[in-house]
Amino acid sequence: MGLQMQRWMPSRLRNRKTLMKVYRLDPxxxxxxxxxxxxxxxxxxxxxxxxxxxxxxxxxxxLKVATxxxxxxxxxxxxxxxxxxxxxxxxxxxxxxxxxxxxxxxxIFGQRWLAGKINPSYSSHSLGGxxxxxxxxxxxxxxxxxxxxxAHLSFEEAATLPCAAMTAWHALFSRGQLTAGETVLTLGTGxxxxxxxxxxxxxxxxxxxxxxxxEKIARLKAMGFTDVVNYRATPDWEREVKKxxxxxxxxxxxxxxxxxxxxxxxxxxxxxxxxYLIGNLAAEAQVNPRLILAKRAHVHGIQVGSREMFEAMNRxxxxxxxxxxxxxxxxxxxxxxxxxxxxxxxxxxxxxxRGV
Ligand SMILES: NC(=O)c1ccc[n+]([C@@H]2O[C@H](COP(=O)([O-])OP(=O)(O)OC[C@H]3O[C@@H](n4cnc5c(N)ncnc54)[C@H](OP(=O)(O)O)[C@@H]3O)[C@@H](O)[C@H]2O)c1
Numbered sequence: 001m002g003l004q005m006q007r008w009m010p011s012r013l014r015n016r017k018t019l020m021k022v023y024r025l026d027p028x029x030x031x032x033x034x035x036x037x038x039x040x041x042x043x044x045x046x047x048x049x050x051x052x053x054x055x056x057x058x059x060x061x062x063l064k065v066a067t068x069x070x071x072x073x074x075x076x077x078x079x080x081x082x083x084x085x086x087x088x089x090x091x092x093x094x095x096x097x098x099x100x101x102x103x104x105x106x107x108i109f110g111q112r113w114l115a116g117k118i119n120p121s122y123s124s125h126s127l128g129g130x131x132x133x134x135x136x137x138x139x140x141x142x143x144x145x146x147x148x149x150x151a152h153l154s155f156e157e158a159a160t161l162p163c164a165a166m167t168a169w170h171a172l173f174s175r176g177q178l179t180a181g182e183t184v185l186t187l188g189t190g191x192x193x194x195x196x197x198x199x200x201x202x203x204x205x206x207x208x209x210x211x212x213x214x215e216k217i218a219r220l221k222a223m224g225f226t227d228v229v230n231y232r233a234t235p236d237w238e239r240e241v242k243k244x245x246x247x248x249x250x251x252x253x254x255x256x257x258x259x260x261x262x263x264x265x266x267x268x269x270x271x272x273x274x275x276y277l278i279g280n281l282a283a284e285a286q287v288n289p290r291l292i293l294a295k296r297a298h299v300h301g302i303q304v305g306s307r308e309m310f311e312a313m314n315r316x317x318x319x320x321x322x323x324x325x326x327x328x329x330x331x332x333x334x335x336x337x338x339x340x341x342x343x344x345x346x347x348x349x350x351x352x353x354r355g356v
Pocket of ligand 1: 060164193211260261302349
């Protein structure tokens, strides 16, 4: 309801609060702690906005946060989970100029990282981690903490962008300066990896993808990603990658396995190539730093991205009319089923919760 209309209402109605549904991890520790509450809907302070969340999406990080195994930053008590969502601005506080009521927006992952280099303090302001996330009917944010949704994307599609797409974009373009004709290796068929594959294709690069599932490999091939290696059937998958590149190696590796795949990713790299260290999916292993020198490799630690990078990514997504790959959608009332599906690792691309 607009503020203008509220002014004409009797005060007993004007002061009546709107209730909304919100999920909280109470306490944070196991998926059984995810509970639904009826709470007063938030109202904006100066330079804040209220976003009616229409869709949310899950990332591997959300599972780690919910199960108390996420270490990079402290988790807020009684956390509203999930970093990624999309919705509509329904109210603006005094002084807001960046957005207006009715705008379709996506919150940015790190609410304080607007541009420039990363700063250690940004991690504690990441949605669904240091501060409350998006699994609620309404959330309040700084007017600075959102970007407009590309016109061709639905709320469900836009909700997949803030963490997974942003991270892949940051690695390949903001950091990697990917150019047409280069070769990109990306690991697995989860959210970050498939965005990396789509972005690389958009840029005219060659793509090699690893997966541990023949069923998912068939899906990749049906989408035209034909250079695929099964890392379970071929434990020495780095040799296969070398073969596919005539012994030379790839220009860029989107490294999602972490310590367990780092050495093989490095061996897949051509001399002077770039490796973007993002994930932690595979088991611990020893890494020999001499390998980095042997390859004259550029190794970059990547954390999601800034609002400036998000805006650049959205321009490219708009220009290419790129559509995110959504595997499965769940209703707002069944977030536990969505988490269980993520934990089962059956997904291909993104998992979405709609109609939030
Ligand atoms: N640094 C950052 O800012 C940042 C941002 C986003 C994500 N991440 C991290 O990046 C990783 C991926 O995130 P996500 O949300 O895209 O995950 P996700 O959607 O859950 O994808 C996981 C997929 O990775 C593949 N996989 C699993 N174990 C693997 C292994 N040992 N070797 C190779 N591939 C394996 C599997 O694909 P197949 O079934 O096809 O094998 C699995 O479905 C996570 O560790 C996450 O925490 C970090």
